[in-house]
Amino acid sequence: MATPLMRQYHKIKAKYRDAILFFRVGDFYETFEEDAKIVSKELNIVLTRRSKEEPVPMAGIPHHALDAYLSRLVKKGYRVAICEQLEDPKKAKGLVKRDVIRIVTPGTLIEDTLLTYDNNFLLSVYRKEETYGFAALDISTGEFFAGELDFYGINGEILRLSPAEIISNVELKVDVPQKIMPEEYYSDYESLLKDHFKVAEIEGFGIGKYGLKAAAAALKYAKENTMSELKNITSLQGYFRDRFLILDSTTLKNLEVFKNFLGEERYTLFFTINACVTPMGSRLLKRWMQRPLKNVDEIEKRQDAVEELTKKQMMLESIRDVLSHIKDLERIKTRISLGRARPKDLIALKEGLKYAQDLKMNFESKILREESEKIEGLGKIVDLIERSIAGDYPIGDGVIKRGYSRELDSLRDLTLHAQDLIGKMEERERRRTGIKSLKIGYNDVMGYYIEVSKANLSKVPDHYKRKQTLKNSERFITDELKDLEYRILSAKEKINDIEQALYEEIIEKLKGETSRIARVAEAIAHIDTIQSLAKVALEWNYTRPIVDESMDIAIKNGRHPVVERYTDFVPNDTNISGEARFIMLTGPNMAGKSTYMRQVALITILAQMGSFVPADYAKIGVVDRIYTRVGASDDITRGRSTFMMEMVELANILNTATERSLILLDEIGRGTSTYDGLAIAWSITEHIHNKIKARTIFATHYHHLIELENVLENVRNYHIAVKETPDGLVFVRKVMPGGMSKSYGIEVAKLAGVPEDVVKRAKNVLEMIEEEKVIEVRRGRRIVQTMLFGNSNCDEILEELKNLDIMNMTPLEALNKLNELKNRASKLK
Numbered sequence: 001m002a003t004p005l006m007r008q009y010h011k012i013k014a015k016y017r018d019a020i021l022f023f024r025v026g027d028f029y030e031t032f033e034e035d036a037k038i039v040s041k042e043l044n045i046v047l048t049r050r051s052k053e054e055p056v057p058m059a060g061i062p063h064h065a066l067d068a069y070l071s072r073l074v075k076k077g078y079r080v081a082i083c084e085q086l087e088d089p090k091k092a093k094g095l096v097k098r099d100v101i102r103i104v105t106p107g108t109l110i111e112d113t114l115l116t117y118d119n120n121f122l123l124s125v126y127r128k129e130e131t132y133g134f135a136a137l138d139i140s141t142g143e144f145f146a147g148e149l150d151f152y153g154i155n156g157e158i159l160r161l162s163p164a165e166i167i168s169n170v171e172l173k174v175d176v177p178q179k180i181m182p183e184e185y186y187s188d189y190e191s192l193l194k195d196h197f198k199v200a201e202i203e204g205f206g207i208g209k210y211g212l213k214a215a216a217a218a219l220k221y222a223k224e225n226t227m228s229e230l231k232n233i234t235s236l237q238g239y240f241r242d243r244f245l246i247l248d249s250t251t252l253k254n255l256e257v258f259k260n261f262l263g264e265e266r267y268t269l270f271f272t273i274n275a276c277v278t279p280m281g282s283r284l285l286k287r288w289m290q291r292p293l294k295n296v297d298e299i300e301k302r303q304d305a306v307e308e309l310t311k312k313q314m315m316l317e318s319i320r321d322v323l324s325h326i327k328d329l330e331r332i333k334t335r336i337s338l339g340r341a342r343p344k345d346l347i348a349l350k351e352g353l354k355y356a357q358d359l360k361m362n363f364e365s366k367i368l369r370e371e372s373e374k375i376e377g378l379g380k381i382v383d384l385i386e387r388s389i390a391g392d393y394p395i396g397d398g399v400i401k402r403g404y405s406r407e408l409d410s411l412r413d414l415t416l417h418a419q420d421l422i423g424k425m426e427e428r429e430r431r432r433t434g435i436k437s438l439k440i441g442y443n444d445v446m447g448y449y450i451e452v453s454k455a456n457l458s459k460v461p462d463h464y465k466r467k468q469t470l471k472n473s474e475r476f477i478t479d480e481l482k483d484l485e486y487r488i489l490s491a492k493e494k495i496n497d498i499e500q501a502l503y504e505e506i507i508e509k510l511k512g513e514t515s516r517i518a519r520v521a522e523a524i525a526h527i528d529t530i531q532s533l534a535k536v537a538l539e540w541n542y543t544r545p546i547v548d549e550s551m552d553i554a555i556k557n558g559r560h561p562v563v564e565r566y567t568d569f570v571p572n573d574t575n576i577s578g579e580a581r582f583i584m585l586t587g588p589n590m591a592g593k594s595t596y597m598r599q600v601a602l603i604t605i606l607a608q609m610g611s612f613v614p615a616d617y618a619k620i621g622v623v624d625r626i627y628t629r630v631g632a633s634d635d636i637t638r639g640r641s642t643f644m645m646e647m648v649e650l651a652n653i654l655n656t657a658t659e660r661s662l663i664l665l666d667e668i669g670r671g672t673s674t675y676d677g678l679a680i681a682w683s684i685t686e687h688i689h690n691k692i693k694a695r696t697i698f699a700t701h702y703h704h705l706i707e708l709e710n711v712l713e714n715v716r717n718y719h720i721a722v723k724e725t726p727d728g729l730v731f732v733r734k735v736m737p738g739g740m741s742k743s744y745g746i747e748v749a750k751l752a753g754v755p756e757d758v759v760k761r762a763k764n765v766l767e768m769i770e771e772e773k774v775i776e777v778r779r780g781r782r783i784v785q786t787m788l789f790g791n792s793n794c795d796e797i798l799e800e801l802k803n804l805d806i807m808n809m810t811p812l813e814a815l816n817k818l819n820e821l822k823n824r825a826s827k828l829k
Contacts, residue, residue, distance in 0.1 A: 002054070003054060004094075004095050005025070005095065006032070006050075006054065006056065008095060008098060009021070009023055009032060012083055012098065012099065012100060013032075013035075015100070016081040016100060016103065018079060019078075019079040019080060019081040019103055020035045020038060020039060020073065020078055020079070020080045020081070021035055021080075021081045021083055021100075022061075022066070022080055022081065022082050022083060023083045023098070024063065024082075024083055024084050024085045024098065025060075026089070027062060027063050027064075028060040028061065028062060028063060029060060029061050029063055029066060029082075030058055030059075030060040031058070031059050031060065032050070032056050032057065032058050033056060033057055034057075036056075036057040036058050036059040037057055037059075038078075039059045039061075039073075040057075040059040042072065042073060042076060042078070043059075043061070043069055043072060043073070045059050045060075045061065046059065047059050066082075067111055067113040067114060068113075070104055070111075070114060071113065071114050074104060074105070074106050074109065074114060075106075077106060077177035079103055079104070079105045079225075080103065080104045080105075081100045081102075081103045081104075082100060082101055082102055082103070082104065083098050083099065083100045083101075084098065084099070084100075084101045085097070085098055086098060086099055100227075101227060102225065102226050102227050102228075103224070103225040103226075103227075104225070105122075105165055105177075105225050106120075106164040106165040106177050107120065107121065107122030107123070107137075107163065107164045107165025107166075107167075107177075107222075108122060108139055108165075108221075108222050108225045108226055109139070109140060109164070110139055110140045110226070110331070110334055110335055110338060110340060112328070112331060112335075112345075115140055115331070117279035117282050117283070117328070118162070118279075118282070118283065118286070119138045119140075119141065119143065119161070119283050119286070120138055120139075120140050120164050121136045121137065121138050121143075121161045121162070121163040121164060122136070122137045122138070122139070122163065122164065122165050122166075122167070122218055122221065122222060123135070123136050123157075123158065123161060123163035123165070123166045123167075123176075123218075124136075124137070124166075124167050124168070124214040124215065124217045124218035124221070125154065125166060125167070125168035125169070125170070125172065125214055126168070126169050126186055126210050126211075126213040126214040126217065127168070127169060127170045127210075128210050130150060130151065131148055131149075131150070131208075131210055132148065132149050132150065132151070132153070132154040132210070133146070133147075133148050133208065133209070133210025133211040133212070133213055133214040134146060134147060134148070134149060134154060134157060134211065134214050134239075135211065135214040135215035135217070135218045135236075136157075136161055136163065136218075137215075137218040137219070137222060137233070139222055139226065139230065139232075139233070139334065140330075140331045140334055141283070141330045141331060141334060142232045142233055142234065142330070142333070142334055142337075142518065144215070144218075144233050144235065144236050144237065145236065145237040145238065145239045146205075146207050146211040146212065146214055146215040146218075146236060146237075146238065146239060147207060147208070147211050147238060147239030147240065147241070148207070148208040148210055148211045149241070152248045152249065152652055152656075153241070153246075153248070154172075155174075155248070155249040156246070156247060156248040156249040156251075156252065158172070158174055158176070158249070159249040159252045159253065159258070159259075160247070160252060160258070160290040161290075162258070163176055164176075164177070165177050165178065165179075166178035166179075167179050167180075167181050167217060167218070167221050168180060168181065169181055169182075169183060169185075169186065181217060181221075185217055185220070186213040186214075186216065186217055188216070189212055189213045189215075189216030189217070190202055190212075190216075192216045192219060192220060193205075193212060193215065193216050193219070193236070196219055196230075196233070197234075197235075197236065205236055205238055206238045206240075207236070207238045207239075211238075211239075215236055219233065226338070228338050228339075230338070231337055231338075232333070232334045232337035232338060232514065234515075242294075243291075243293070243294060243295070244291040244292060244293060244294060245291070245292035245293070245294055245604075245605070245608050245622075245623055245624065245625065245626065246624065246625040246626075247290075247292075247605070247625075247626055248625075248627070248652070250627075250628060250629070250649050250652075251601075251626050251627060251628045254598070254628040254629075254630040255269065255598055255601055255602060255605075255626075255628060256268050256269065256562070256598075257269045257270060257289065257602075257605070258270050258286070258289075267562055267566075268562065269289065269561060269562060269602055269605070269606075270285070270286060270289055272536075272561055272562045272565060273285075273532070273533070273536045273561065273606070273611065274286075274532060275531075275532040275533075275535040275536050275539075276528045276529060276531075276532040277320055277323035277324050277326075277528055277531075277532075278323050278326055278327075278328070278524060278525070278528045279328040279330075279331075280328060280329065280330050280521055280522075280524055280525035280528060281323070281524070281525050281527075281528025281529045281531075281532060282528075283330075283525065284525040284526065284528070284529045285528075285529045285532055285533075288302075288529065288609045288610065289605065289609055292604075292605050292607075292608035292609040293608055293609065293610065294608065294622050294624060296547055296548060296549060296622065298610075299547045299607075299608060299609075299610050300547070301365070301366050301367050301610075302367060302530070302533075302609075302610025302611075303544055303545075303547075303610055303612070304365040304366065304367070305363075305365040305366075305367040305368045305530045305610075306530055306533045306534045306537060306544075306610065306611065306612060307365075307534075307544055307612075308363065308364055308365045308368060308534075309368075309530060309531055309534035310534045310537050310538055310612070313538065315361060316531055316534055316535065316538075318361075319359065319361075319527060319531045320531060320535070322355050322356075322358045322359055323355075323359075323524070323527075323528055323531070325351060325352070325355040326351075326352040326355055326356060326524060327348040327349075327351075327352050329348075329349060329352050329353075329356075329517060329520065329521040329524065330518070330521040330525070332345045332346075332348060332349050332352075332517075333349075333514050333517040333518055333521060336349075336507060336510050336511060336514055336517070337511060337514045339504075339507055339511075341507060341510075342392070343389055343391065343392045343393060343399045343503075344392040346385050346389050346506070346510070347385070347389060347391070347392060349381070349385065349510075349517070350381070350382050350385040350386060350389070353378040353381055353382050353517075353520065354378075354382055356375050356378065356520055356523075356524060357375060357378060359372055359375055359523075359524065359527055360372045360373075360375055360376075367526060367530065368526075368527065368530060371522075371523040371526040371527055372523065372527070374519045374520060374522065374523040375520050375523050375524075377516055378516070378520065380513070381510065381513050381516070381517070384506065384509060384510070385506075385510075387401065387403075387404055388400060388401055388404045388502070388506050389401060389506070390402070395496065395499050395500050395503055396492075396495055396496035396499050396500070398412075399499060399503060400498075400499050400502050400503065404502070405498065405502055407498060408495065408498050408499065408502065411491045411494050411495050411498070412491075412495060414487055414488060414491045415488065415491045415492055415495070418488045421484060421488075422440050422442075422448070422484070425440060425480070425481065425484065426438065426439060426440040429450065432461075433456075433459050433460065433461060434459055435452055435456045435459050435460075437452075437453055437456065438450060438451070438452055438456070439451050440481065441475075446467065446468065446475070447485050447489070448477075448481050448482075448484070448485040448488075449467055449468070449475040449476065449477055449481075450464065450475065450476045450477065450478065450481065451473050451474075451475050451476075452464075452473060452474055452475075452476065453472060453473045454472055454473060454474065457474060460476065463478060463479070464476040464477075464478060465477050465478065533610070533611045533612065536611075536612075537611070537612035540561075540564070540565075540614060541614070542611070542612035542613055542614050542615075543612055543613060543615055543616060543617065543618065544612050545603075545606075545607040545612070545613045545615070545618035545619065545620055546618065546619040546620070547607050547608065547619075547620050547622065548619070548620075548621060548622070549621065549622055550619070550621035551577065551578045551581065551621045551659075551660075551695065552576065552577045552578075552619055552620075552621045553574055553575075553576040553577075553600065553604065553619070553620055553621060553623075553662070553695060554574065554575055554576075554577070554617070554618070554619040555572075555573060555574040555575075555600065555603060555615050555617070555618045555619075556573055556615060556616045556617035556618070557571035557572070557573065557615055557616040557617075558571060558572055558573065558574055558599055558600065558603055558613075558614065558615040558618065559571050559599060559614040559615065560595055560598060560599035560602065560614070561599070561602055561603075561606065561613075561614045562602075563595055563599075564614060570592075570733040570734060571615075571616075572596055572599075572733075572734060572735040573735065574600050574735075576695045576697075578714070579714060580714060580715075580716040581689075581693065581694070581695050581696065581714045582685070582688065582689050582695075582696045582698065582712070582714050582715045582716070583696065583697045583698065583715075583716055583717075583718050584685075584698050584700065584705055584706055584708065584709065584715055584716070584717050584718070584739065585597070585697055585698065585699040585700070585718050585719065585720070585735070586699075586700060586701070586703055586705075586706060586717070586718075586719045586720075586739050586740040587699075587719045587720030587721070587722065587740055588720070588722055588740075589701075591720035591721075591722055591733065592720055592733045593666065593699040593720055594630055594666055594699065596697075596720070596735055597628075597630070597664045597666065597697050597699060598628075598630075598664075599614075600662075600664070600697065601626050601628065601662065601664055603615060603618060603620070604620055604623050604626065604662060605626070607620040608620065608622065608623065621660075622660065623660060623661065623662045623695075624658055624660040624661055625656070625657065625658070625660075625661045625662070626661070626662045626664070627652075627653045627657060627661060627662070627663045627664065628664045628665075628666075629646065629649050629650055629653065629664070629665050629666060629668060630664065630665075630666040646668070650668065650684070654684070654687060654688070654692070657688075657692050657694050658692070658694065659692065659693045659694060660694070661692070661694040661695070662694065662695050662696075663688060663692075663694050663695070663696040663697075664696075664697050665684070665696065665697070665698045665699065665700075666699045667699065667700060667701065668680065668681050668684055668698070668700070677702070678702050678704060678705075681698075681700060681702050681705060682702075682704075682705065682708070685698060685705060685708055685712070685715070686708075686712065689712045689714060689715060690712075693714075703739065703740060706739030706740075709739070716737070717737070717738050717739035718735050718736065718737055718738070718739075719735070719736055719738055719739055719740035720733065720734070720735060720736075720740075721733075721734045721735075721736045797821050797824055797825055800821060
């Protein structure tokens with residue numbers, strides 16, 4: 001037979017079967033049964049039993065350590081329901097009332113102790129055929145945006161946002177905690193959005209139906225788990241891809257924009273240029289990098305602001321000093337809005353707003369001037385907190401400052417001077433009764449009492465009421481002492497109640513100021529992001545790029561922004577224009593072809609997000625998308641080989657790229673046979689050049705492709721220079737005009753430490769292969785001669801064949817020429 005406590009537990013647990021239930025019992029959060037087994041294993045705490053009579057598995061944590069344990073469970077993807085005691089156990093009649101006050105999931109966190117500086121997005125996805133409606137909601141900051149994407153777009157967005165949790169109507173193949181929602185979960189999307197945002201129509205959001213369904217689901221899920229109306233979510237922004245330079249998931253991975261190849265944030269573009277001082281600035285910088293701009297005017301406004309601070313270095317350092325005193329006002333604002341701000345949040349808010357006023361400087365650039373103008377009207381908020389909050393204490397321990405409430409001060413005085421008041425009463429009663437040995441004492445059973453020895457009982461006044469008789473004395477109580485006892489013993493409890501009421505009143509007043517706090521936080525984020533770009537530009541000698549509507553990409557002494565930090569870097573030029581929009585890049589492995597291509601892409605991203613760039617000069621004609629096909633990958637779970645994945649990614653590029661795109665291809669076609677791969681690479685080059693006309697860099701070991709410079713008008717050959725020395729290859733790492741007809745693969749193998757006998761054998765095999773190609777060409781020549789024999793109409797072709805110097809041609813050149821002669825001869829016959 002279950003006890004009343006366990007019956008209560010089972011009733012509540014039945015409502016939250018998919019969450020671990022933290023059940024408050026006194027000073028502990030207890031878990032029972034299967035939850036206890038999970039908690040014991042994941043948190044490495046002891047699994048016990050409730051009692052011999054009730055041998056239920058149990059594991060508990062101290063209530064004051066909740067955040068630390070929650071963090072560990074949430075990081076592992078668990079949902080945790082927090083069940084609190086809803087009344088004081090001392091006042092409860094029977095079983096204490098309990099219920100769940102919120103469900104903690106990875107995507108619905110607001111607690112500072114559980115969050116990093118980065119955004120904590122809940123991503124909601126609604127798929128219908130090939131369209132993916134999506135919405136990203138960060139409860140902790142109030143950011144909320146939605147839109148519609150295709151398969152590649154949603155995968156890119158997942159990589160960009162790194163969501164903490166995903167809800168979706170379909171399973172997504174990603175390593176993120178996700179919950180599949182039934183179709184009916186999305187049915188009431190219109191009414192939900194109208195009610196929350198207080199609008200009559202939802203068409204005004206400018207977001208497609210599926211994006212709106214995803215947005216409504218995100219709101220619903222967040223409200224259900226936080227058990228809040230989420231009044232801090234005041235707007236829904238549309239995500240319109242045509243405003244931004246698009247970076248798909250493959251490109252983000254290959255360029256290591258946010259994560260390196262090990263999945264870490266170190267040694268990435270974002271890590272490298274993030275010199276922000278506040279969490280708000282870091283988040284905004286990341287958003288700028290996630291979505292570089294296409295509008296030249298907007299880009300130039302950001303550049304103007306960055307340039308101003310590079311020229312005013314004292315102002316820059318002053319800004320950084322001010323920002324170092326400002327905490328995460330965005331998240332503090334959210335906790336205030338949800339009624340969950342702690343005293344330390346209010347103190348941080350007060351200090352942050354004080355310092356924020358020092359950011360109102362004499363700025364010249366439009367962005368900095370406009371953002372600094374948002375920092376106004378803060379005196380009322382600062383004054384309220386200054387007058388009311390004494391420090392970061394628990395409610396009841398002095399969080400409300402003395403002087404803010406007379407009633408509270410009076411009660412504190414009472415508890416503070418209780419012994420003095422008792423001492424004075426004791427002295428007064430001694431004089432009044434003439435009993436010099438009279439004393440006032442206290443114990444937990446009787447409370448306060450007056451003790452008189454039996455020898456002095458005759459002097460006890462009539463208004464003394466006997467309370468207890470002892471062997472040598474008797475104890476009494478008076479109305480005055482009873483009243484004092486009541487005031488002293490109830491003062492602490494009243495202090496708690498009054499402090500709680502006053503604190504809630506202060507929070508309510510601050511809720512009315514959250515929109516102002518949000519504007520200030522936004523302004524601080526912009527100023528911080530711009531100073532970060534200026535700081536990096538100064539430290540690493542970046543220059544302001546020209547960004548225009550041309551089709552040019554011209555870079556003088558460009559550098560890779562990440563690699564140059566950790567090695568001696570050789571700068572290189574890049575010249576892509578309408579006349580030379582397709583670069584065929586050759587050179588040996590390890591020479592730096594991939595690094596060169598990546599640096600062009602990263603410089604383009606930096607330029608279009610408004611940053612200065614690592615180069616002596618740069619001109620970037622606006623790019624609409626950057627595509628990369630670099631390195632090998634596979635998708636075994638979907639039955640896709642490395643070569644298949646290469647072709648899938650290539651198909652995406654060829655089907656979606658435009659004239660304004662930047663395409664970076666590395667070793668296309670190497671995953672199949674030599675001639676198949678060469679044919680594919682050749683055909684791709686023609687397609688991009690003739691039909692898409694995008695700006696392209698194609699790095700290849702198919703040195704036969706360098707012949708396309710003579711066939712396709714806008715192809716230009718470049719190579720990464722190397723020097724051959726008696727000791728082996730020396731990598732110069734300079735990009736030079738002209739193609740390279742040798743790949744140096746065997747030489748690179750030798751440099752890598754491949755055994756000498758293997759290297760020698762490889763050279764022998766190479767000679768044999770090359771000889772076989774010559775034989776193949778000679779065989780082709782004999783075939784053509786046989787076709788032409790005895791045909792007087794073919795004299796001209798026979799003469800060409802006779803003069804054909806195949807030994808000084810590449811096999812592919814010779815074969816192509818022979819095929820041409822063969823076709824001509826066939827027509828003549």
